[in-house]
Amino acid sequence: MKKNNMTIYSNKKIANSIFEMVLEGEIVYDIERPGQFVHIKTADESPFLLRRPLSICDADKKAGRMTVIYRAGGAGTRLFAEKKAGLSLDVLGPLGNGFAINGTEVGKRAVLVGGGVGVPPLYGLAKALTTKGINVVTVLGFNDADTIFYEEKFKELGDVYTCTVDGSAGYKGMVTDVMKREHIDCDWLYACGPKPMLRALECQYPEAKGSLSLEERMGCGIGACLACVCHLQEDPSGREYRKVCSDGPVFPWREIAL
């Protein structure tokens, strides 16, 4: 983990409120797995104290670049959206443990399910899995047609099922509806998105192997402040806990109380 300035190589809008930013810098060489994240300061002097945790979408070590995708939803992330190429950002990372894919067997199928801004880390994962020779099927869920991103990129790596809550593009409904309708069964299931989506997946595929990645409000991002803790399924109201930032953000299915 390093704290470094990274240079913005590009920063562009790819869907409604959704931006793709490519960053250059040393931190790229420390990335070990898809699913890790970086913690980025919004500005040198800004009223926003806390960094913003963004999952790493893709890393190109040859070029020394990585891609992050964010939703400019709040005042802090809107500052990111205004940044032009050539400027630098104060980045802490890579942080967290990513997706472990060493258990997957060549020739088997992995289903990747992403919801909204939970989609980005699955892109790096899809690339890692296909490189290993695993067939990847992706299910992408968005609110509406305007917020869809990366559908074409995932199509380069395998079959893609896209759905929207309002039905304005793709299948109408939730990711789990589509998966039921299309009889998508999973040997390996990987997902990132809102907790209700993860909960529905866990219900529908109680035997799935693989892992999920959690989103949570964070403070330090390194495990010290205890802002992002979560309960465990075996002890849902007890004292045992995991920290999303440093124990996760990727966890095995059925470990975390969702």
Place this chain on the structure above:
Amino acid sequence: MNRLETNLPGLSMENPIMPASGCFGFGEEFAKLYDLNELGAIALKGTTQEARYGNETPRVAETSSGMLNAIGLQNPGVETVINEKLSWLEKYTVPLLANISGSTMEDYERTAAALSAHKRVCALELNISCPNVKEGGITFGTDPELAAELTKRVKTVSHVPVYVKLSPNVTNVTTLAKAVEKAGADGLSMINTVTGMKIDIQTGRPLLANGTGGLSGPAVKPIAIRMIYEVRQATDLPIIGMGGISSVEDVIEFFMAGANAVAVGTANFTNPFICLELIEGLEKWATEKSLSNIQDLHINEVKTS
């Protein structure tokens, strides 16, 4: 000559900069980033008799130049702190200030006795000002008589000097400071967070699961400066100052107000290397000013007329 050397009751420090309790855990995460012995001291995460999970999430909310938190004193309990956290810290020589909390006076006494008996604990910080727990904590910090009684009882059982951490959520902080001084406190640390609230206008509900939280960060610095200044006029007790420190200029301002050492809290979340940067910056500043020791700084520095 060490211009930053600072000696306070129980705390023989190479410099007056320490991470604040609750913002540094027990040091394990930061030990991966730098040598903890570089710090003046470490104020450990608030510890209670029994293990606590704390509040549900969301536990933090950002506000303008500040942050609200309602962690709720999550900690593994005094036994685990001694057996695991303090044992791990034995490989360091940096002075440790153990922060203790509880629901009852007996809780505080038991935790104080156990922690202060550990060879690595140099002083206790009595947390009577946590705004995020339902019992104990701040109730002891807003009533001068209760604060004094608790201080006296903890002093009786403690093997090391006791610093009392004061709350800003009172009308007159000086009354509290005088009360705990009379009860035998060896020092003060101030301020804890300021109780606040943020409402999510989409849902109409408080953003924090706990409803309210403690405000920290640069937003509270002027409150801390004013309170330390007021208390300094009323007592000679050593003061560990804290509240929004994020630059060398802030550290100097706290010293001028009357602090003898400072603790850095929220800034560790923005920049995990902040304490080291402040130590280096303060050393440079003291050298430029030809200040033989940082403790000379606060004497007669603030003129109000």
